[in-house]
Each structure stands twice: as C-alpha cells, then as structure tokens.
Amino acid sequence: MAARDFGRxxxxxxxxxxxxLGTLEDIGAEKITVTRKDGKGQIKASYDEVFPAEDDPKKTVDDNCELLLH
Incomplete structure (x- = not known):
C-alpha cells in the first residue's frame, strides 16, 4: 500500500x-490505520492483515480476484 491509496x-x-470494510487512513512504519465503514472506530493492523476491497460498492456479484493477486 502507498500514500496514493489513502481513502481506498x-x-x-x-x-x-x-x-x-473500512477506508485506509494512515500508513505507519509497522501498522496501517483503517476507519471502519460501520462507524465503530478505527483498526490498527499489520500490513499482512489488510486487503484491498472492491472499488465499486454497488457491485452485485462477489469478486475476490484481486485477493488472488497478492
């Protein structure tokens, strides 16, 4: 993940x-900060625990292909 991914x-x-599901808020030296979409605060997690989500929230079919590329 890079600075261009903020808000993703x-x-x-x-x-x-x-x-x-959440949005990328901060990239630290060892942890990533994600703001939860459900309004229950933030999560700080290591890089290997955070995965990209589908950019189109209106998509009606589950598509995890992007996870296979990581």
Missing amino acids: LVWAPDVQEGYV
Whole structure:
C-alpha cells in the first residue's frame, strides 16, 4: 500500500466479525490505520492483515480476484 491509496476501501481484521470494510487512513512504519465503514472506530493492523476491497460498492456479484493477486 502507498500514500496514493489513502481513502481506498480495504478489508481489515476484527476479533468479533473476522474482517470488516473500512477506508485506509494512515500508513505507519509497522501498522496501517483503517476507519471502519460501520462507524465503530478505527483498526490498527499489520500490513499482512489488510486487503484491498472492491472499488465499486454497488457491485452485485462477489469478486475476490484481486485477493488472488497478492
């Protein structure tokens, strides 16, 4: 992930729900900060725990192809 990705939709880990949708807010030396789309705050996670999400939230078919490329 790079600075150009700020605001991008990503999947971040959550203890209760597995992964939740959020937006990329900050890239630190060891952690990424993601603001949850459900309004329940922020998540700080390591780089290998955060994955890109589909850019089109109105898409009606699940498509995880982008995850296969990482």
